[in-house]
Each structure stands twice: as structure tokens, then as C-alpha cells.
Amino acid sequence: MKPIPVASADVTGNEEKYVSEAIRSSWISSSGKYLDQFEAEFAELCDSKYALSCSNGTVALHLALLGLGLRPGDEVIVPSMTYIATANAVRYCGAEPVFVDIDPETWCIAPDAIEAAISPRTRGIIAVHLLGHPADMDSINQIAAMNGLWVVEDAAEAHFALYKNKPVGSLGTVGTFSFFGNKILTCGEGGALTLNDSQLSIRLKMLRGQGMDPRRRYYFPITGYNFRLTNLACAMLCAQLERREEIFAKRNAIFDYYTECLTGIRGIGFQPCAPWAQIAPWMYSVTVDPHEFGQTRDDLIATMKEADIDSRPFFYPLHRLPPYVKSASKQGQPLEVTNQLGATGLMLPTYNQLSFEDIDRIVSVIRRAASSSTPIRRAA
Numbered sequence: 001m002k003p004i005p006v007a008s009a010d011v012t013g014n015e016e017k018y019v020s021e022a023i024r025s026s027w028i029s030s031s032g033k034y035l036d037q038f039e040a041e042f043a044e045l046c047d048s049k050y051a052l053s054c055s056n057g058t059v060a061l062h063l064a065l066l067g068l069g070l071r072p073g074d075e076v077i078v079p080s081m082t083y084i085a086t087a088n089a090v091r092y093c094g095a096e097p098v099f100v101d102i103d104p105e106t107w108c109i110a111p112d113a114i115e116a117a118i119s120p121r122t123r124g125i126i127a128v129h130l131l132g133h134p135a136d137m138d139s140i141n142q143i144a145a146m147n148g149l150w151v152v153e154d155a156a157e158a159h160f161a162l163y164k165n166k167p168v169g170s171l172g173t174v175g176t177f178s179f180f181g182n183k184i185l186t187c188g189e190g191g192a193l194t195l196n197d198s199q200l201s202i203r204l205k206m207l208r209g210q211g212m213d214p215r216r217r218y219y220f221p222i223t224g225y226n227f228r229l230t231n232l233a234c235a236m237l238c239a240q241l242e243r244r245e246e247i248f249a250k251r252n253a254i255f256d257y258y259t260e261c262l263t264g265i266r267g268i269g270f271q272p273c274a275p276w277a278q279i280a281p282w283m284y285s286v287t288v289d290p291h292e293f294g295q296t297r298d299d300l301i302a303t304m305k306e307a308d309i310d311s312r313p314f315f316y317p318l319h320r321l322p323p324y325v326k327s328a329s330k331q332g333q334p335l336e337v338t339n340q341l342g343a344t345g346l347m348l349p350t351y352n353q354l355s356f357e358d359i360d361r362i363v364s365v366i367r368r369a370a371s372s373s374t375p376i377r378r379a380a
């Protein structure tokens with residue numbers, strides 16, 4: 001049987017042609033027509049005045065936090081259920097992430113939990129649009145405004161997801177994106193920031209480009225970084241943007257077919273979708289209730305692996321990982337939804353080339369695992 005990976009990049013359009021063109025033009029570093037074109041198109045698609053490309057999604061977060069003036073001793077409120085880059089970017093600035101729980105209706109940061117975590121040191125909130133589902137931005141922005149905080153939207157996994165018909169990345173102070181190989185749009189490694197504030201955009205460009213003064217070449221008034229993306233990577237992104245409707249149609253069809261096939265299998269739960277949300281179809285995700293299903297999520301991963309099907313557990317809750325466990329233990333919020341989802345969440349193979357026959361094969365392995373196991377009685 002052919003192995004089914006959990007993700008696979010689809011660069012079958014004009015990616016090669018545009019990259020070759022960029023090579024022939026010798027614009028291979030961090031300026032060139034594809035870089036300008038990508039930034040202009042991405043800004044427009046995200047309904048933002050500015051889009052800045054950068055090396056990857058982690059750098060996009062780091063750059064956003066540097067631009068917002070995050071300093072040692074500050075705190076940033078972050079969901080514990082996210083990829084570690086969200087919290088690491090806070091630490092890169094010498095600040096501390098304060099972990100809060102997620103909302104079971106969105107799997108994104110819970111607005112009530114944010115309010116309870118605000119301290120005199122809090123400077124901002126990172127709202128992660130987890131697994132393509134937008135966070136409840138109106139509630140988050142309201143809490144931020146009442147407390148003088150900024151909001152960074154981590155939209156690494158949520159390209160063009162809509163919150164009340166508005167694209168993510170246009171709703172907070174700054175939006176950040178990743179174009180890693182498993183993302184909906186990819187250039188291998190890449191990232192972007194979206195924003196509307198012209199002063200902040202000038203500062204972010206300076207920080208991205210070694211701190212160089214935009215009006216005085218090779219004069220550096222601040223200590224900056226080399227966080228730029230190449231014209232070659234942007235050539236790939238331009239080709240991906242050209243195909244965005246086809247890519248979204250394919251992935252939405254994959255999502256719909258998974259839901260149709262998995263409905264009714266006892267113990268399999270589905271990603272929630274709030275009435276105001278349009279999810280970006282990143283990784284199709286379910287929960288495995290071991291009591292109903294008869295196997296744990298990790299058992300199911302192993303069963304699928306035996307059938308040459310790769311899958312991925314949800315992120316380990318960050319408050320339980322070595323770099324954060326000590327500081328998080330002093331923060332004291334119960335993170336029940338995060339802990340529960342961290343133990344039961346499962347990402348199934350999702351990529352443009354995945355066929356309905358592949359999904360039939362994946363679902364039949366899951367169905368067989370459920371029917372060959374006996375539901376486990378819950379502890380009284």
C-alpha cells in the first residue's frame with residue numbers, strides 16, 4: 001500500500017517557472033519584482049494596508065513583538081494550546097508568556113481567561129487562530145482596548161480564514177503568517193506580517209533589514225536583524241496565490257468528505273465552528289474519546305502507522321513543556337480544555353493531492369479500530 005503522509009506541499013503550478021525567472025534575472029536576494037508583487041497582493045487579500053514578507057512564521061511573531069516594543073519583564077497572554085513558536089517569540093524579547101485556556105467552542109484563546117490573567121506587567125495578547133479557526137476577535141479587541149493592550153493575531157495556520165466576513169490578519173494590531181511546507185500556501189520556509197499602522201510598518205521594515213534608515217542607505221540608527229525573505233521564495237508564493245481558489249476548493253472538498261465519512265463513528269469528535277467563523281482548511285482535525293472509541297488517540301496513531309498512514313497528535317500544551325513548566329506553575333490558571341484537547345486531538349492527513357480513495361482508506365482504518373475495540377468504562 002502506498003504510504004499516506006500527514007502533509008505534502010503542492011508546488012505544481014507556475015512555482016518552478018517563476019523561480020527560474022527570478023534566477024535568470026539574478027534578483028535572488030531580498031528585493032525584486034516577486035517580493036513587491038507578493039507583498040502587494042497579500043496585503044490586499046488580507047484587507048490590510050501593509051504586508052511585509054519575512055523569513056518564517058516564528059520570525060514574523062518575533063518581529064511583531066519587537067516592533068510593538070516588548071521588553072524584559074513584560075508579560076504577554078498566550079493560549080497554551082498552540083505551536084511553541086508563539087511562546088518562544090515572547091521569550092526572545094526577554095518577556096514572559098502567561099498561559100491561558102482555550103474556548104471549547106472555538107479551540108482558540110478563551111476571552112474570559114484573558115481577563116483573569118491580566119497583571120500590571122501585561123503588554124499584549126497573542127490570539128492564535130488555531131487550526132484555521134479564527135479566535136473571537138471582537139471580544140479580544142474589547143478586552144485589549146479596555147486595558148491598553150495590543151493584539152497580535154498568529155494566523156500561521158489560518159490563511160484567509162474569515163471572522164464575521166473579515167480576513168484574519170486585519171483584525172488585531174498586527175497579523176503574522178507562516179508559509180512552511182505544511183501550510184495551505186507555502187514557499188518552503190517563509191512568513192509575513194499584516195498591519196494598517198504606517199509608523200509601525202516603517203519600524204518593522206527597519207527591524208527586518210538590520211535597522212537601516214529608510215532615507216539614508218547604510219546608516220543604522222537602531223539595532224536590527226536580518227529577517228528578510230528572498231525574491232525566490234516570493235516567486236513561489238506568487239504562483240501559490242495565483243492558484244489559491246483551486247487550492248481552497250480542493251482542501252474544502254477534503255474537509256467535507258472527511259466529515260461525511262467520519263460522522264457516526266463512536267468516540268470521534270469534530271472541530272467546532274462558531275457561527276461567525278469561516279475556517280481555513282489547514283489540517284483536518286478530530287478528537288478521540290478513549291472511553292467511547294475503545295482506544296486512546298495514541299493507540300489510533302499507532303494503528304494508522306501500521307497501515308502506512310501518518311497522522312499527528314495535537315500540540316503538547318505549552319505549560320507542560322520543559323521551557324515553560326516552571327514559570328507556568330506559578331501562574332495558576334486551570335487549563336482544563338487545553339489539557340483535554342492535548343490528550344485527545346488528532347490531525348489527519350490533509351494536502352491538495354489527497355484523493356477521496358485515500359480518505360476512504362484512512363476512514364476504514366479508523367472505523368475498523370473502533371469496531372474491534374470495546375468502549376472503556378469511565379471511572380465513576
Ligand SMILES: Cc1ncc(COP(=O)(O)O)c(C=O)c1O
Binds near residue numbers: 058
Ligand atoms: C500557530 C503557529 N504559530 C507559529 C508558527 C511558526 O511558523 P514557522 O514554522 O514558519 O516558523 C507555526 C508553525 O507551524 C504555527 O503553527
